[in-house]
Amino acid sequence: MSPEEAEKMTYESIMYGYRHIDTAAVYRNEEAVGVGLKKAMKELNLDREDIFVTTKLWPGGLMKLDRVKDFEGTIKSFEKSLFKLGLDYIDLYLIHSPHAKKKRIEQWQALIDIKEQNNVKYIGVSNWGINHLEELVQNNLPLPDANQIELHPWSQKLELVKYLREKEIDIIAYSSLVPLSTWRHKYGENSKKTSEMQKISDDDNSPFKRLAFKYKVTEAQILLKWALELGYSVLPKSIQTKRMQDNFNMNFSISQDDMNYITTLDRGGSVTWEYGDPLMVE
Ligand SMILES: NC(=O)c1ccc[n+]([C@@H]2O[C@H](COP(=O)([O-])OP(=O)(O)OC[C@H]3O[C@@H](n4cnc5c(N)ncnc54)[C@H](OP(=O)(O)O)[C@@H]3O)[C@@H](O)[C@H]2O)c1
16 A cells, blocks of 8 residues: 555544554555554544554565665664554564575564564564474574465465464464455556456356355455454455445354365465565575
């Protein structure tokens, strides 16, 4: 979201009932999120504890000239995010991706340090695979509180999910709405796979259209409810007020038979990252 969209939608979504806001240094909208948050909190008379704010360290190392953050760089980056958001603590601070390879451990140690200083409630990672998490185990380091990953019926990552559950690492799903024909259709926000995906979801007989008809909800609601039924947190993004409101209405349940059927729709891999799947980074 642009800063303007982020400020407006943060404000509107909190006013509507959302309480978890997800941003990141690399989204360049933390200041705007902070402004929208404060405005809504003031109007609703909310305490800081009533909301849950996640932001992320950009680790660097993804492209040329993308400087990798060391321990100090990580601390500085965190302080910048805190300042931009205008908060005195962050609820959940994540390492955005595992790309920093040689500095991953150092960055994680910096997050542990930040938590010890009580500047964050929880620390975690995003787009990390089992190999990256096992690296922490080998270094006798505490495991993350959460892993934020691309998860939807076309990308179910069953092995990783099983591992995260065993290790009691909370699962936060992003890009839940990938199977919709309207998912990031605009130039600039789409992924290389968007047009291939759209062909499947445009089909009037698509599984999610049929399920939406059956439950008298939207396809987006089916996709979000699927994730919630499995115990994942979700982060639906919309710059449209009506959609933001619809995405919040989860007042129905999906039968076990239909949940089992959706499990069969897994296509493996991921869709969102333009620069290759972070889960595949060594
Ligand atoms: N950690 C990571 O690496 C990572 C990566 C990607 C995303 N994320 C996080 O996850 C959030 C959501 O992910 P996302 O933006 O990839 O995708 P998403 O929430 O799955 O889908 C957003 C797309 O779907 C459309 N949409 C939203 N609600 C809809 C509805 N009810 N009906 C039809 N279309 C609808 C939106 O268009 P409109 O806006 O026009 O409604 C937008 O194009 C992001 O904002 C970000 O916070 C994290």
